[in-house]
Amino acid sequence: GNSVTQMEGPVTLSEEAFLTINCTYTATGYPSLFWYVQYPGEGLQLLLKATKADDKGSNKGFEATYRKETTSFHLEKGSVQVSDSAVYFCALRPNTGTASKLTFGTGTRLQVTL
Amino acid sequence: KAGVTQTPRYLIKTRGQQVTLSCSPISGHRSVSWYQQTPGQGLQFLFEYFSETQRNKGNFPGRFSGRQFSNSRSEMNVSTLELGDSALYLCASSLDREAGNTIYFGEGSWLTVV
Numbered sequence: 001g002n003s004v005t006q007m008e009g010p011v012t013l014s015e016e017a018f019l020t021i022n023c024t025y026t027a028t029g030y031p032s033l034f035w036y037v038q039y040p041g042e043g044l045q046l047l048l049k050a051t052k053a054d055d056k057g058s059n060k061g062f063e064a065t066y067r068k069e070t071t072s073f074h075l076e077k078g079s080v081q082v083s084d085s086a087v088y089f090c091a092l093r094p095n096t097g098t099a100s101k102l103t104f105g106t107g108t109r110l111q112v113t114l
Numbered sequence: 115k116a117g118v119t120q121t122p123r124y125l126i127k128t129r130g131q132q133v134t135l136s137c138s139p140i141s142g143h144r145s146v147s148w149y150q151q152t153p154g155q156g157l158q159f160l161f162e163y164f165s166e167t168q169r170n171k172g173n174f175p176g177r178f179s180g181r182q183f184s185n186s187r188s189e190m191n192v193s194t195l196e197l198g199d200s201a202l203y204l205c206a207s208s209l210d211r212e213a214g215n216t217i218y219f220g221e222g223s224w225l226t227v228v
Contacts, residue, residue, distance in 0.1 A: 032213045044219040051214040095213035104157040
């Protein structure tokens with residue numbers, strides 16, 4: 001079946017540090033890949049997405065590239081801010097029968113300090 | 115454009131009771147899915163509805179049920195509540211079932227079972 005593996009957290013960084021959160025997936029075919037962010041006490045917000053191999057999703061300084069050869073979708077940001085502190089979830093959406101079912105990773109908590 | 119709206123936001127129920135949660139999708143979205151989020155199990159897919167029909171179901175007992183109305187609004191019901199049902203229940207909507215379309219989440223309904 002489909003699965004998503006994320007690096008364990010929490011990740012603690014100083015403001016303006018470089019961020020990488022690793023995400024790898026297992027799926028049949030060519031799923032769409034997403035990063036969602038969850039701030040304390042809130043629901044999930046879409047951060048970025050990529051729908052085919054070599055696509056790069058980007059938003060608010062965050063980027064992730066769909067790498068089919070390594071089945072990865074690592075999240076990066078060049079300079080994090082305190083306001084980026086949240087939990088980040090990598091997810092995939094298959095392009096076959098269960099297309100509306102997102103499979104999530106376990107989430108990575110990011111804490112950014114001054 | 116209004117986002118996914120869930121009601122109620124917070125509720126406390128007693129073991130053995132039942133609960134109904136409501137979800138209004140983004141206007142024009144026809145696919146509605148539900149997820150349960152707990153610290154131990156993470157984000158787990160409950161079920162998905164499209165055109166008033168359940169299309170997919172996750173691995174949850176029959177106490178969890180749902181339905182979708184002709185206006186795409188959805189409800190989920192949990193009967194005979196157990197302590198372990200305490201969770202954040204997230205509703206999500208998507209334009210349709212195409213893999214490339216984004217799934218948008220509501221703020222969630224926080225259920226506490228005592």
